[in-house]
Amino acid sequence: MLDPRKLLLLRELARRGTIAAVAEAVTFTPSAVSQQLSALEREAGVPLLERTGRTVTLTPAGHLLVEHAQTVLEQLERASAALAAVRGGPSGPLRIGAFPTATRALLPAALTALTAAHPGLEPMVSEIDPADVSAALRAGELDVALVHEYDFVPPVTDASIETEPLFSEPMYLTDRPSVADARDDSWIMNKPGTLCHTMAIRACQAAGFEPRVRHHIDDFDTILAFAAAGQGVALVPRLAASSPPPGVTLTRLPLSRRTLVAFRRGYGEHPAIRAAVAVLRPSAL
Template sequence: MLDVRRLRLLCDLARLDTIAAVAQAHMYTPSAVSQQLSALEREVGLPLLERTGRRVSLTAAGRVLVQHGETVLAALEQTTTALAALATGLSGPLRIGAFPTAVRTLLPATLVALAARHPGLDLMVTELDPVAVPDALHDHRLDVGLLHDYDVVPVRPDPMLDTVPLLDETVYLALPAGGGGSLREQRDADWIVASPGTLCQEVTLHVCRAAGFTPRVRHQADDFTTVLALVAAGQGVSLVPELATATPPTGVWLVPLQTRRRTRIAYRRGAATHPAVAAFVTEIRAASSTYGLPPATGRRPPHGDR
């Protein structure tokens, strides 16, 4: 009989491409991952990996096992979900991963509602960059998490995760009061952008280049509260999603662009009807539906991405 944990490692290798990435996702050493995959090959009786120098790729047998392995893992998740549905009342841990803006705005009301309706749940929130959520879900460090991408830089769906939409937000150009109002007018401005390698930085570069220029980066900050404080201090301009603009500091103008940020609720395939996951989806959707647009004060009429 195949070892499910080893099967999960092989599926993760197909998704992450390298043994080093699989090791990092599971907090193992690369040597330990290699040993487990070698043991899986012995269980199967066929070579699953082709090694070329330091790189590995799946053999035909490996690809077949991954295809069926994803179905097996989803079926196990469905089994856990079905058993959980038989319990009387919701209890036990519910591990939630969310990005900082959502933790500040949507999670408090969600947690209060969950605790009131399901006092047996042990709610645990971890603040994570969305890029770290899939690995945490795969490794069962999270039960549910929030992912996002942007319409101008879409992210490829993970075949081992199911998602449902939560938010579709406007992205704003944040300017110091009195600054130029359109995106193209910021050609010579100083910019506040996210850290290198992040999706937020990639989006800023994409949007600016589409407007005909490369932004001149002065500051780097990943927290949108910090970004808006720097904008208010006249330190530059930036792009911020709607969820971060509920209470902009005095002296910040917000110009809506055509760019959209899309947030989805993610969980492992087969977990959609798990009572705790379904309860979380219900409550965070309720919290997001009551989330209003920021006040009109300090907000200019739409200019679009021109």
């Protein structure tokens, strides 16, 4: 019989591309990952990996098994959630990932409500960029996470992750009436590789220009402080724009950021996940 833990490693190899990356994600040594995958090949009875020097790729049989592995792992998540529901109310650790503005603006009140309603739960929060959430959920580092999507940035799909929408918020531009009017300004943006940075770049491109980025800063409070100091213009979401510093004017744009809650596919009916979603919705509206 195929071992689900080994199937998970095969799925991660298909996504991450190297045994070293899989090992880092699941906190194994590379040799341990290789041994587990070799054992999976013996269980399957067909070659799953093609090794050329240090490069490892999946064979057609390996790709086929990954497709079935996703179904198997999803059903196991559903079974785990169903058993947890039978045991009673949610309890134990609940590992929550969130992007910084949500951590500051939403989670304090949500955690207060969550622990009051379910004192047996132990929420544990980690700040994380939404671009890294899928990998952290698949690796079991998180149970649930808040992520966001922007206009101009298509959502990244992952067959192993489910999402539920929570709310949408408008975007604001500092000190200019429109993005086009900021063509000649310096810009303050989030770090490259983040969804926020990609959204800002594409918003400028949609207005017909390539922005001149002077500062890369991830904290929106700091971004607004830099804008107040005349260091450039920036796009900020409503959650970060509730109390702008003196001297900064904000113009609401026809752009939005949508916040969703994400979890492993099949795990959404776990009592702890439902409890978390229940307190996040009212605090987000």
